[in-house]
Amino acid sequence: MDKRFFAAFYDKHFKAIYKFVYFRVGANKEQAEDLTQDVFVKAFGAFERYDPKISGSAWIYTIARNHIINQAAKNRPQVDLEEIEDTDWDRQDWDGVMELRHDEQRLLKAIDQLPGDEGKLVRMKYLEGWRYEEIAECLNRSSGGLRVQACRALKKLKAILKQK
């Protein structure tokens, strides 16, 4: 796609990608900005090869995810790359994150306890602000199924928070 259309693409996806990165770097603003910049620089470089028939959300999401994985692998060279690929959420010690309040730390730890797909869905929908249709394109599922799963996930989250 022509790079002249990149501005509109950037405006559409910037916030979601920033938030995606933010919650994967332990709510560290500086690191989130650095990595978000990296992601969009890569996307810009590859934009001419981007086929508009592919979902833009899925495309930029994959770039961001791969970049996070590569950064994690650099920081932990002894770990097998496949192990990192399966760990979508770079689990943080939220207790140590001073920018977050106590209740926010509780909420993030509770989300960590949800099963893989449900945790991912809650993060993408409610923390990162993706629409169901965009999530469906990224995860190759139906938006209807995701809505049902989101409702179930929130109920589980409520139960986890009640226990604590």
Added chain:
Amino acid sequence: MLWFIKFKLRKLSKRAEPSSEFQAALRKELLSRVPQRPWLAVIMRPVAVTASLAAMLGAGTASYAYASDDVLPDHPLYPMREQVEQLVKTVAVTPKAQAAVQLAFVKRRVREMEAMAARQRPLERRQLEKFEREFGQAMTAGGKLDNGERAKFDDKLSAAELAQVKVLQGVRERMRDEQGKQEVENIIKDETRKITEKIDQLREKRQDQFERQLKRREAIQQQLPWKIENDDVRILPVEAEDAPIDATGTVPTLGIRKDERPALRDQADSRPTQKPVPPPSNREPIRAKLRTLIERGGLRVLRRRDGGIQLAATTSTPSGIRLLLKDINQRLMREPELLENDKLPTTN
């Protein structure tokens, strides 16, 4: 009480809002790298075209030349008709609009030939070449449409081509002298051959495109890693870390230096041209995926004479999985241990 959970989540999400300064600064930085066209040309070109089109059509003569079926290739206003048609092509911007315009012009050429034949006027070689050219342009324009629209478009284009052949056959039958008849017969055969060649080329290209889509979809369903390499979908690639991102944003592929790129192999050559990759400590996820694939695809595990392992399709193997086999077998040649120790029944 789910509303309260959603409220807390959204409140937390607001903590992650990026600063507007950072957003604006990054945008400015990236857009400064966009190659600029003279802004005047960008804005003015379509405006100029539409304006001149409107002026010409408004003038009456051009409108008549463009719209009237009486303006045939031997009419003095025919060159004006051709100019207006060029402008109409320029204004069609989207693939759908371009395809529609090209199809309309192909039908026009057929109507012109029908009208010339009906008035007993001789058909010139130039007209036939023009039809063939516009037919080729229409096929190319149709190639950019989505699958469903493309199928309908192709049907309409075929109908136009058939109509043109019937016109030529009608002309041939009306001819009195044998030499003239033979000449038209030769023209029909020549036209048919050229158009068939174009269709075959396009069919092959579309088939390749469709196969790539199917391969990628199957890889996603089977949860196998994949990437785009040399315009093909490669399954189970050996990735390079931090290489620039490919068009689909999956495993990095482009930007690998030439001396790092794997050599292109002849399809018939089964000898590995690369040294086996030393296996990392944990290949269990890929092994598990391969076992599932073998089960789902009804694949046979064959033991080659050199001791290597290869997967083969059976009659029950779905076509999507068949498309993945070549790449998987290439990977198994380099890393036979992916299936080596598995207790799978093998056939020699």
